[in-house]
Amino acid sequence: MLGIQEVESDDKSVEPADDLRNEVLQFNTNCPECNAPAETNMKLVQVPHFKEVVIMATNCEACGHRTNEVKSGGAIEPLGTKITLHVTDPSDMTRDLLKSETCRVEIPELEFEMGMGALGGKFTTLEGLLKDIQTLVEKNPFTLGDSCTPGRAEKLSAFSRKLQQILDGQLRVHFVMDDPAGNSYLQNVYAPEEDPELCVEHYERSFEQNEELGLNDMKTEDYETEKASSEQ
Ligand SMILES: [Zn+2]
Structure with missing residues (x-):
């Protein structure tokens, strides 16, 4: 009317x-x-x-x-997430994980770092991701760092051997997933109880991380305010 x-x-x-x-x-x-x-x-x-x-x-x-x-499925979270799992038991290999496209992976004991974008987004197990890393490194040894370093072949085979030891449950390491977009996850097998070997930290992104995610050019805050007031 x-x-x-x-x-x-x-x-x-x-x-x-x-x-x-x-x-x-x-x-x-x-x-x-x-x-x-x-x-x-x-x-x-x-x-x-x-x-x-x-x-x-x-x-x-x-x-x-x-x-x-x-x-x-969702948008970029307000905080980044850093997940650290202390791999102590062969059963850790069966933990589910979600590695988003923006997640970095580190294994400090192996001096291994895999940057944002490598391997794309994966929903798999820890074993599945470690095997993907193994394949990636074997196909492209440059992922292990300076390609001109003498002894690259030895470095590569040493890395593969250690990775295999982790897969076989013979090597205790820390497995780190650092996702500035907060869209990555590693299964807590004790949920909803706390998992003694799993540490999940939420952090404020740095300017550089926002830059990498392309967030600095977006006026997200104004958009949020407008959206909120129009919903009222
Ligand atoms: Zn084909």
């Missing part, structure tokens, strides 16, 4: 997520390895005690290449 029309956005914005939760979506892509037409499956998955993520898997029938990419 007043000529004001209800905006129908609320109901509609919920639907696509519900659909995703209940079914696997498929779309056509090309294999990143051989470029043959391939199908990508996409599904929304709830990580227990964490959040929802989108898992995208591509299986190529032509060359057998398989990829499994995870996109964090």
Whole structure:
């Protein structure tokens, strides 16, 4: 009667997520390895005690290449997250983990650091991620640092050996996941109790980290205020 029309956005914005939760979506892509037409499956998955993520898997029938990419479903968290697991038991290998695209991985005892973007987003186990690191380092030894250093081959084989010892539960190390976007997770096997070997710290991002995430150019605070006042 007043000529004001209800905006129908609320109901509609919920639907696509519900659909995703209940079914696997498929779309056509090309294999990143051989470029043959391939199908990508996409599904929304709830990580227990964490959040929802989108898992995208591509299986190529032509060359057998398989990829499994995870996109964090949510936005960048207000704080960064640093997760440190003291690997003390072979069963630690079965812990689930979510490594977002922005997460750095460190194993200080091995002087190993893997930067943001390497390996993409992964929803796997600690064992799965360590195996991915093993493959990555074997394929591209430059990830171990200065390529001109003499004795690179020895360094590489020593690293592989130690990584294998971790996988076999023979070497105790600290496994660190540092995600300035706060979108990474490592399973607490004692949840909801505290896990004595797992330390999760939340921290304020530095200017450089915000720069890397592309946040300094965005006026997020104004946007938040406008959004909040329009909701009232
Ligand atoms: Zn292929």
